[in-house]
Amino acid sequence: MHSSLKSSINFLLLLFLSLSCVASNNNKPDIEGEALIEFRTALNDSKYNRLADWNYHFVSPCFSWSFVTCTNGNVVSLRLASNGFSGTLSPSITKLKFLVSLDLHDNNISVALPDYLGNMSHLQNLNLANNNLNGSIPASWGQLSNLKHLVLSGNRLSGSIPDSLVNITGLMEVDLSSNDLTGRIPKELLSTPVFNFTATHLTCGNNFQQPCVSGSSIPVTKRKSKVQVVITAASIGAFSLLLIGAVFGYRFHRVHKYKHDVFFDVPGEDEREISFGQIKRFSLREMLLATDNFNESNIIGQGGSGKVYKGVLMDNTKVALKRLTDYNSPGGEAAFLREIHLISVAVHRNLLRLVGFCTTSTEKILVYPFMQNLSVAYRLRELKPGEKGLDWPTRKRIAFDSAHGLEYLHDHCNPKIIHRDMKAANILLNEDFEVVLGDFGLAKLVDTKVTHVTTQVRGTMGHIAPEYLSTGKTSEKTDVFGYGITLLELVTGQRAIDFSRLEEEEDVLLLDHIKKLLREKRIGDIVDEKLKSYDAKEVEIILQVAMLCTQGSPEDRPRMAEVVRMLQGVGLAEKWAEWEQLEDVKIQEFSTMSHNFIWGEDSTHDQEAIQLSQAR
Known part of the structure; x- marks a missing residue:
């Protein structure tokens, strides 16, 4: 009972800290969270329940909701492709005032294209391809002045292309292929760098010998000879040198797969x-x-x-x-x-x-x-039938090699580098299952004289160190915490946060779950059931290192150089004995606190409760 209560309080504290961080950056009500709940309801996610963690009572969407990306506390991207949605599009999406990218391709959404999307002024990428969308393209979409990529292919759209789309001067890609569209294509859209109007009833015009598709703004026929290209180049004057150079490059560098394609690569401004x-x-x-x-x-x-x-x-x-x-x-x-x-x-x-x-x-x-073998997370949890999983020697090597990579970033780079998103998904494996740390998109350069840096909280829930989550202060010790959670992923094969454990009255946080099993000496229940064989002593060493790396106070965690030595067994026994003593004290203190909370300070059962709590 005491363990479950402690786990529940710890989890509630984590959620409180998460919400506090959001509140510190954004004092207004979470309108975006409410809008996304309405949006999910309209999408009809009942088939696969992919958006189960879109729960207003859990955490802000900017911290833990799947398929959501935020910047400065605002939702800027929804990546919802290929999820089996079969509903419609809710107008609530217009409440996402800073949305830059909306990707819903390869679902089964059935609705007429909505006018209200034209009010989303920040939208740059809109991909609704391969759904059951119908009706015409709204003229109001011409107000999307920042739109760069418009992909509506593979639907049942009809009518003509509204002339208002030519007002979007920054369009870099437009794909309206495989629809029932009719009429002419505004010539301005044929100047878009990448366009595709094939499998429609649209007319490109008499000036084009190849219908409606190009990888560049100048369609080129497949069988055009070098002499024809030179003649054409001469006829358009200012572009002659560019065309001749492109044809020469094409003839010189072509490979079998692309031998009929010609591209004109114009540098960005x-x-x-x-x-x-x-x-x-x-x-x-x-x-x-x-x-x-x-x-x-x-x-x-x-x-x-x-x-x-x-x-x-x-x-x-x-x-x-x-x-x-x-x-x-x-x-x-x-x-x-x-x-x-x-x-x-x-x-x-x-x-x-x-x-x-x-x-x-x-x-x-x-x-x-x-990386031929993708990520460690993929090998642990997302394998397809017939693919090779990770045996124990491979998992042990991953633990060692990733520790060496982090040690290099912390101690041998000047300035040192803090990764800030250490997890199994960011450990990649080549064809020989050799380990490399990837995704430095969240990494931070740190002056060697600075002990910590205050930043916007970035990373993945469950891997974020508590002091970073509550204060925004990051150091190499935040990487050590993430590495410790990664070790637990390697041993168990489980995710850092798993809400399905609630159904079994277990701890949602993997760290708390493993601590409980360690106290109960249930090592066999910790190890991934997919492991057919393993070295129990090596598992115990890695679990002990993981516990030392995930201590609540950053000062108590080892540096990565120490971690490397402890993985080899050097100095681990002493550190582990100290950890166990500290845990005993914490359990006793927590037991007393929880007992007083439940029974009151003057309860005559205090001594009995403390004695029971010390049983191991």
């Missing part, structure tokens, strides 16, 4: 010369070719800052492209340059290497080596 050693700067054309125009089927992951695509470069090198979605939001540009800088100066076998980057006025892309 704000491209700057950025040099970071051997890191390569890629063109947008190369990124489009590598990912088949950012085909949704190539998405291998997504996080708070953007989607990650699998891609193949022109030399057949497999890569992962991180396409940032919030680069125009406050701090977006800085985050992009920070990540480039961090990865370029941090070189270690257990840190993800940056291959290159692409920057234009509309795109910010980071290019990494492709």
